[in-house]
Amino acid sequence: MLRKPSPARATATEQLARTGRPARVRPFTVTGGRTGAQLHLGAERLVSAITDRRYGHRLGPEELAIYNACIAVRSVAELAATTGMPIGVVRVLVGDLAKAGRVLIHPAAADVPKVALLERVLHGLKDL
């Protein structure tokens, strides 16, 4: 399967643009070089930590940062902003955390009936 190189390039570009110098650690080092999450997580996708002490396995510092940042429900974009990690890295690590049972990935808008969803959004906007 062909995979576009854009996530890695995008994050390197972001880093360069934000700091004016290249990343000291290449962004996907913490993901073991993986640039694609197994499921596509949109930047708006919501994630929350599952708090259960029975799941005792150790988290790496990056995973732990994400876990702690989503004690209250947060989007992938917010997790990237609050941890300072590129969004592509956050996607991969959130996928790992979900697989390990440490975070819940909330449903995507595409998983629910569209008309009812849009009506709910419209209703919400009218109430603001």
Add this chain to the structure above:
Amino acid sequence: MVLKTSDHTAPTPAEPPALSVKLVIAGGFGVGKTTLVGAVSETPMLGTEAQMTEASIGVDELGPKSAKTTTTVAMDWGRLSLDPGLLLYLFGAPGQDRFWFLWDDLVRGAVGAIVLADTRNLESSFPAINYFEQRGDIPFTVAVNRFDGQLTHPLNQVRDALDLDPAIPLSDCDARQRGDVLAVLRDLISHALSAELAH
């Protein structure tokens, strides 16, 4: 799809499942996308906004009328809580041509898009309009940003100049005004709803 462990002692998440909906704000460089998102967002903007450096001067055409000194390099986003289980996220698409490669990823899963236009530089909104026209799967509207509160051309002239399909809603707004921006958002969702019902 909700990912859970298959463990029979299913742990409880800290929060009940919530839904998020994404809208994309597109348009040319310097058209006011960041302002629009900031006007309605309930959270401080945490996007990646970098100061323009000397290296980008001459690359970004700002024109003499613009006082803009920073630009959005990756993406800005804002959040609105619509009801206890529903969050609306607005993502500003990067305006410069060199960030086009980010668009497909950003737009994926969006329920709609707003193309923000500036009548002083209408051409800058052509690429975004072309993009959504060609995709055909994301409902979109066009909103003219009234810079300094002035609409310089009647909307019917703008529609002609943009060669915009009559089915695409066109309105004007002051991107700094929350009420105006909320009206633009409601128009977009109404349009998306009509499109969905017509399917």
